[in-house]
Amino acid sequence: MTTLSRREREFAARERCILDHARELVREVGFLNLQMAELARRAEYATGTLYHHFRCKEDILFRLASEGIELRSQFFERVARWDACSRDRMAGMGYADWLLVNAHPDHFRIEQLAKAVDIWDRATPEVREAMMNKGEGCGNAILSVVSDAISEGDLEPGTRSPQQVSFSFWTMSSGTHTVTHAAGILERFEMRDPYVILARNYQVMLNGLRWKPLQDAEDDTALYAFFDRLHAEVFPDHQPAHRSHRDVSGDTQ
Amino acid sequence: MTTLSRREREFAARERCILDHARELVREVGFLNLQMAELARRAEYATGTLYHHFRCKEDILFRLASEGIELRSQFFERVARWDACSRDRMAGMGYADWLLVNAHPDHFRIEQLAKAVDIWDRATPEVREAMMNKGEGCGNAILSVVSDAISEGDLEPGTRSPQQVSFSFWTMSSGTHTVTHAAGILERFEMRDPYVILARNYQVMLNGLRWKPLQDAEDDTALYAFFDRLHAEVFPDHQPAHRSHRDVSGDTQ
């Protein structure tokens, strides 16, 4: 039993090692340029060994994507459990996404590529399924906030299902990632700080939904105060994604 | 001169032929599974001939993406020129996107893949540049509506630049495409008609921005009346993206 368990530990450690090197390689050269032979060389195993852990190259990508999604899920769940009003917790989801981009700048690329139909089809169904299960955590965290808002009377459900409300915020976040990471678009559009705009958009959307307490979506002082509070209370163990408001105020000169 | 021009015409015709077959192949098997040899066979040219027109496989994808983006640009410009209030024209952008998805169901996949960094880096800079130039038309069409709204007094600019306002709607549309096309997500989330939700989200966002005239974002009758009017006045030459409201009403039974 000890023996078996030691074997299992070694196996897991090797897998970890491969995934770490893979992540690094993806960051350096991109997934399509990642060569299995080079990955094996860096991890100091033979090419064939990789295939004991992963059925194909795409499965490695999906495993990396899963890790990022799991992290996001954890971020979202922290925010969902935050001791704050439902509106602030929903607004916090946008910030959590920003935090994830800071912590794993390459995660979005990985997830984007994994979800591109072309790659999607090449991965093993089980590995895809595992990734989607991690994703469910994100969806549930957001849904729980919407449900709370309705039951606490902060949000009139109207003709919208909680899923539809979640979907709205989800599309804003997802779209912000896409547009932000598409090379050259922000520069051409003279945009900076897209995630601050995302946070503002959350406020605009929340107001549009009449999600109480209503708030002035133009008030940057309040927005940065919100960032500060959220960060201090929910993510004290992470680097803040935003600069302090004082820095931003002095920005124009 | 006549000779040269005929040559040029033949060259252009061949390129058209290759692109058409490529689009079909991409639809059938996806871009990564598209084989240059098979494309050559279908277009009835030799493999080498393809490389007189496109420097690499990725350039073909970018040319296809450019065509879709150009079409979107045309759709957006139609809406921007629509004789309607600024709010309706902005709301119309969401509908135009929906129309594009109907007309070219495969376009989003192509554009998504082209913009994935991995593929992006492989294409020829000139071809990428050409694609981005087409995209500028979309941005300008939206910007013009925002500008009109401000100058007509429908929208208080506040602390937001017109670019930032455009960005907000852009992220919603882009995110809706992404989430909608990611396999399995909608089913798991029990979502249907994502583009109707997008249209509603446009209204919520417009209300949140206090973009006049304010409107009840829950009023589906008004929304479908809007679809009908927009479609009749701007896109009479296209199949409507939406079903008639009568159909939708009878949907539940």
Added chain:
DNA sequence: TGGTTAAATGAATCACGTTCAAATATAGAA
């Protein structure tokens, strides 16, 4: 018609993911 240039061709090249027969290591029995 013949000479010259431009274009098309597709077999050969090369790169890379994947496989699998052989080599090696491990565990347990004697």
Added chain:
DNA sequence: TTCTATATTTGAACGTGATTCATTTAACCA
């Protein structure tokens, strides 16, 4: 400790498919 059976690792060989380029073919003009 030594031997045998089993499990694991290895990397050279294979197959697929993008790209190239020497050769062939067509177009043009004198």
